Amino acid sequence: MNILHVTAHLGGGVGKAHAALSAAMPSSVQQTYLLLEEPRDRRYADAIAESGAEVRFARGMEDVAAQAAAADIVQFEFWNHPCLYECLASDLLPPLRSVFWSHVSGLFRPVIDPRLFAAAHRFVFTTPASLALGEGLPDNVRARLSAIGSGFGFAAGAEPTPGGAPICYLGTVDFVKMHPGFFDAIDAMRHDVHVAVWGAADPQGEVMARARAMRHPDRVVFMGQTDNPQAALSASRIFFYPLQPDHYGTAENALIEAMSLGLAPVVLASPAEQAIVSHGEDGLVAAAIEDCATLMDELLGNPARCDALGCAAAQRARDFSPENSADAFVRLWSEVLREDKRKPDFAAIIGRTPLDWLRSTQGGSITTPAIESAAKGTLTHFRAAFPDHPCWNDLVG
Known part of the structure; x- marks a missing residue:
């Protein structure tokens, strides 16, 4: 052939x-x-x-x-x-x-x-x-x-890396794909949390400007590009991945990689993400960006549920090989x-x-x-x- x-x-x-x-x-x-x-x-x-x-x-x-x-x-x-x-x-x-x-x-x-x-x-x-x-x-x-x-996903899971931010994002750090309400959702959380953002970001771009305008700008840490996404993802327990409702993506490799490592995903109800994540089974699917803060607060306040969703996410990721x-x-x-x-x-x-x-x-x-x-x-x-x-x-x- x-x-x-x-x-x-x-x-x-x-x-x-x-x-x-x-x-x-x-x-x-x-x-x-x-x-x-x-x-x-x-x-x-x-x-x-x-x-x-x-x-x-x-x-x-x-x-x-x-x-x-x-x-x-x-x-x-x-x-x-x-x-x-x-x-x-x-x-x-x-x-x-x-x-x-x-x-x-x-x-x-x-x-x-x-x-x-x-x-x-x-x-x-x-x-x-x-x-x-x-x-x-x-x-x-x-x-x-x-x-x-x-x-x-990654072929084998990884043990959590101690000392990392409990929540992370990895992918395109640009509002051409990332939802513009990303930083509003983090600002609205009850927990005073750190969120690691992995990916190349324009220091003079709109994303950085929105981050600087946050009420709690110290909650977001821009980590830059990584050549080792497995290590970057393994440092967190929740994968926050809200994308533009009309984004062009399909397979969402970063999402599947995060799930394969046992991170609990929090995504928006866009078609491609809903084809990967089932709400309440292997992650959480928010109807709107305004709901994401509540969902992430719930996971932080209930570590057992967060771990259970992460385990189910890792199982689901095995379908994508x-x-x-x-x-x-x-x-x-x-x-x-x-x-x-x-x-x-x-x-x-x-x-x-x-x-x-x-x-x-x-x-x-x-x-x-x-x-x-x-x-x-x-x-x-x-x-x-x-x-x-x-x-x-x-x-x-």
């Missing part, structure tokens, strides 16, 4: 997921990872290569097309990256068996055009919450949809191998210019946040990738 993974890069969550998956794959699966942009961080790419897969940088679309023609299955590691959209829109793509593994939920921006579900042999989400996108579609299209997790996801992919690929290759026309769905591709991720219209933001997948990103393309002349304003 010869699988070609076409991906913009192998950084962040995508690289971390595939590093774990490639190590869990049976020897009968031959994997090649074709990167569309030069890697900046080779940590995960090197780990994948050590597992026996080939990792290389694509030398143009002709190279991608040749590799795709030789593969049994082409799996597109899908998210709103301009290089990937350029690849999908290319007329050079040969007949192939296509699998999409989506690393965005599609429930909010960036959106996924549902016509891609029918165009691909299989479309795989990283959270079962995204299966709601198939509602109302024909049965033969919905049959192509599935969910295979890309977030994995690279072995389970690897097995699921082998079964899915085996099914796809029984189908014929076909010439794709993804450009008919996503368009043929960078502006078309950006609009397709925004549901057809480019909103003000997408214009003003410098985040990945926004106008700034697409324009930087194709600065001289004449399509930008069509963008009013």
Whole structure:
């Protein structure tokens, strides 16, 4: 079984997921990872290569097309990256068996055009919450949809590290994903508690400004980026992970890692988190940010319940293993191998210019946040990738 993974890069969550998956794959699966942009961080790419897969940088679309023609299955590691959209829109793509593994939920921006579900042999989400996108579609299209997790816990638990903050957050320290009421919830707690915030934070950014404006700013300790998330998480007993209600995340690797170490999670009732945490069973799910202070106070005041939820969380996290996801992919690929290759026309769905591709991720219209933001997948990103393309002349304003 010869699988070609076409991906913009192998950084962040995508690289971390595939590093774990490639190590869990049976020897009968031959994997090649074709990167569309030069890697900046080779940590995960090197780990994948050590597992026996080939990792290389694509030398143009002709190279991608040749590799795709030789593969049994082409799996597109899908998210709103301009290089990937350029690849999908290319007329050079040969007949192939296509699998999409989506690393965005599609429930909010960036959106996924549902016509891609029918165009691909299989479309795989990283959270079962995204299966709601198939509602109302024909049965033969919905049959192509599935969910295979890309977030994995630590293989073994860890003893609590003494002296750490009882509550922690680990992840994106930016309100593009973190809920802006994060610091209000900590301020509202009855307990005078310390909360460790792990992740890179802009000293001049909005997050730091909100923290400085707290009534109790001493409750929050910014720990910075960590190369050892297991040790960082093990120093706390509660994982406070409130995200924006329309955030783009799916597998929520940090949440699953924290649960695997026995931390009791406190999250908001967003689709991706609710697919992982069951309220009162293996964590607490708040209906609104205003409820989080009460829930964390309850856990601090009842250590036995906190420990019980943490134990249940660790048990739940065992469902999210690279072995389970690897097995699921082998079964899915085996099914796809029984189908014929076909010439794709993804450009008919996503368009043929960078502006078309950006609009397709925004549901057809480019909103003000997408214009003003410098985040990945926004106008700034697409324009930087194709600065001289004449399509930008069509963008009013």
